[in-house]
Amino acid sequence: MSSISDLVAAKLEKPMRKRALFFYIPAATPIRFWTGFGDYETAATDDLDPEEIYDGAGLLVSAPEISQLRNGTAERLDIVLSGTKSATREYVNNPALSLYGEKIHMGVVYFNDDWTPVDDIAWLWTGTIGPVSSRWSNNTAQVTLSCVTSRARRKAGGARYWTNANHRSRNPTDGLCKRVTLYSIGTQTKWPD
Amino acid sequence: MSGDEQVVTNDAGGRWVCDMVVILNNAEDIKLARALIMHTDGGAVPLLVPFYNDAEAPWPEGYAPSTVPHSDGTPFSDDSEYLSGVASVTVDGAVALRAGQITLNPSVMAALMGGEVFSVEYPTKSHHIHAITRVYADNLVAVRPPWREATDDAIEVNFDRPLCLMRLDNPDEALAAVIPPYRSVLTLRFVEIPAP
Numbered sequence: 001m002s003s004i005s006d007l008v009a010a011k012l013e014k015p016m017r018k019r020a021l022f023f024y025i026p027a028a029t030p031i032r033f034w035t036g037f038g039d040y041e042t043a044a045t046d047d048l049d050p051e052e053i054y055d056g057a058g059l060l061v062s063a064p065e066i067s068q069l070r071n072g073t074a075e076r077l078d079i080v081l082s083g084t085k086s087a088t089r090e091y092v093n094n095p096a097l098s099l100y101g102e103k104i105h106m107g108v109v110y111f112n113d114d115w116t117p118v119d120d121i122a123w124l125w126t127g128t129i130g131p132v133s134s135r136w137s138n139n140t141a142q143v144t145l146s147c148v149t150s151r152a153r154r155k156a157g158g159a160r161y162w163t164n165a166n167h168r169s170r171n172p173t174d175g176l177c178k179r180v181t182l183y184s185i186g187t188q189t190k191w192p193d
Numbered sequence: 194m195s196g197d198e199q200v201v202t203n204d205a206g207g208r209w210v211c212d213m214v215v216i217l218n219n220a221e222d223i224k225l226a227r228a229l230i231m232h233t234d235g236g237a238v239p240l241l242v243p244f245y246n247d248a249e250a251p252w253p254e255g256y257a258p259s260t261v262p263h264s265d266g267t268p269f270s271d272d273s274e275y276l277s278g279v280a281s282v283t284v285d286g287a288v289a290l291r292a293g294q295i296t297l298n299p300s301v302m303a304a305l306m307g308g309e310v311f312s313v314e315y316p317t318k319s320h321h322i323h324a325i326t327r328v329y330a331d332n333l334v335a336v337r338p339p340w341r342e343a344t345d346d347a348i349e350v351n352f353d354r355p356l357c358l359m360r361l362d363n364p365d366e367a368l369a370a371v372i373p374p375y376r377s378v379l380t381l382r383f384v385e386i387p388a389p
Contacts, residue, residue: 036205
């Protein structure tokens with residue numbers, strides 16, 4: 001994983017930014033697409049995926065919030081795109097193939113005034129693909145990739161309030177939490193009343 | 194808040210969209226429109242959409258190419274005539290994928306001032322339209338959107354009748370507009386597709 005280079009950092013300071021997002025799924029049949037139109041060939045010096053052709057995702061219908069890609073927070077992203085190549089559609093249509101649990105890498109490229117990339121792709125984020133779905137909208141197939149950050153787990157979070165019902169489910173005869181429902185925030189119930 | 198807004202584009206040059214409003218005056222127009230729309234099979238058929246730049250192209254004589262008959266006024270046996278006044282331009286040198294600047298090699302062309310529209314027939318991606326945005330010295334020009342595919346030396350530049358590979362984006366709405374009485378207004382919307 002590369003971090004942002006000085007060249008990209010200088011571009012981030014500019015009020016006008018031209019950039020594109022890149023997505024790379026290293027599955028059995030790798031899937032590569034970017035938010036531009038047509039083909040894009042990655043540089044030979046690219047850290048992750050050198051000298052490969054990325055397909056334009058046609059219309060990126062819905063992109064995730066870029067501002068929340070910092071490390072540490074687990075979050076779910078839904079990437080919706082149309083105009084995908086047959087490789088992506090194959091994963092959606094063929095039940096024998098699955099993208100579930102595959103890694104997805106997301107990177108960004110900044111361009112200068114003549115659309116020359118200022119640096120190689122900065123691969124910023126890695127996620128795990130969850131459910132993949134597709135639907136038809138205005139005669140185009142839209143594919144939705146639902147991803148979470150790699151560190152996130154899919155299990156439910158712990159309960160924040162332990163209620164009488166919770167306690168009774170484990171200890172059917174114990175009345176410890178019987179009066180919990182009488183509590184409310186900011187008041188103190190006299191006990192025993 | 195600094196008051197300094199940031200403008201961000203994600204599309205890396207974008208794609209062409211063509212909105213076309215056609216007034217259908219009579220039964221022939223209706224039938225032609227219906228045939229065209231039905232033939233696109235709901236947008237599944239790629240089309241070459243022309244850009245009519247009759248007043249703007251860098252034609253050497255300043256106006257659209259004209260046809261000229263023989264000196265006695267007769268055409269060729271198939272009723273065609275001599276064509277004169279077309280622009281003849283190639284690209285100087287090989288161009289990389291997604292290049293934003295190209296060098297032209299004009300043999301017949303008026304001076305460029307920027308804003309001219311041309312198309313190129315790519316080796317595998319068919320015809321795509323570009324616009325000249327800046328003109329530098331020695332026939333170096335900036336083009337938008339960036340080059341669609343890597344090309345070899347001396348690929349031909351089409352200033353006379355630029356073509357763009359597109360698909361019909363609104364087949365259902367367009368077909369619904371083609372109805373009698375014969376004074377319908379048809380709106381066609383085309384969007385560029387990367388390859389046939």
